[in-house]
Amino acid sequence: MSSGRCAACRYLRRKCTEDCILSPYFPSNNPQRFVSVHRIYGASNVSKLLLRLPIHVRAEAADSLYFEAQCRLEDPVHGCVGLVFMLQQQIQAAESQLVKTRVQIAVMKSQAQHPQPREAESSFNNPFLRHFDNDANLSFSNQISSGFI
């Protein structure tokens, strides 16, 4: 094993001891990883956080800290919370689409089971379309979505 310093100790210009808490997760061949984490959290905070964790999860913790640090460096205002917000928006849109599609299925199924001799009935007479508006009435959708597919 190399006797060189880890990226953290190299950056901090200190001796890298055998029990250095940071060295397993910030190897010397990836100095940028530690620089990113240090800029956002600080070496001291990272060390404290890792020390509080069981050894078997420290690698995941270091990875997640690095990811969040990278997000924050790329977007100082929102960091990775921007991703949370974007996903929430995507989920809302997808849920809305799903509701609309299921309502359409309900209408088609109803028409298929009870074919009408006239043209498509007005929304006033159609029990499904009556409750459906452009904003996708979610409470109604919940009634039809359970076990629908």
Add this chain to the structure above:
Amino acid sequence: MRGQEPRSTSSCAACRLLKRRCNPNCIFAPYFRSDEPKKFAKVHKVFGASNVSKILIEVPEEQREDTVNSLAYEAEARLRDPVYGCIGAIALLQRKMIQLQHDLALARSCLARYTATPSCIGSTDVPVIADPLGDFPAGCGGSIDSFSWNLSYELNQEAHMYDFSQIPYV
């Protein structure tokens, strides 16, 4: 509104925690009011006051409140889940999104069965739509997939840990 009380007599939450005098130009004062001590305490514990200060100085003033809110959210997530922090919340949302995409694909396939050829209702010959979800990418930022998710628990069961209603950007 911020700053109406005389700052010379009241310290912001940050200066109170750091036990220092809160001067009129304190960068924390507008965003860490004295009646919200926990907010700064959490942010300080995760990021450190110095790092927060550097981040705030780098962003335009009109965006600092959003910055503080996002830092507070991240700090809260990290304190709640020291291993995955905010990433855990993102992973949960991604899983939910994938499930929704699956459900939507099924629903669209089912709808196609009814709309393509009405006479085929009940038939199994109608082809399934290959890629109905061009509008919704599987997630955002492919880099999160590089994690080796060696989770020791089902994230769905831990969904209550993440209060998504507290997202500050609604």
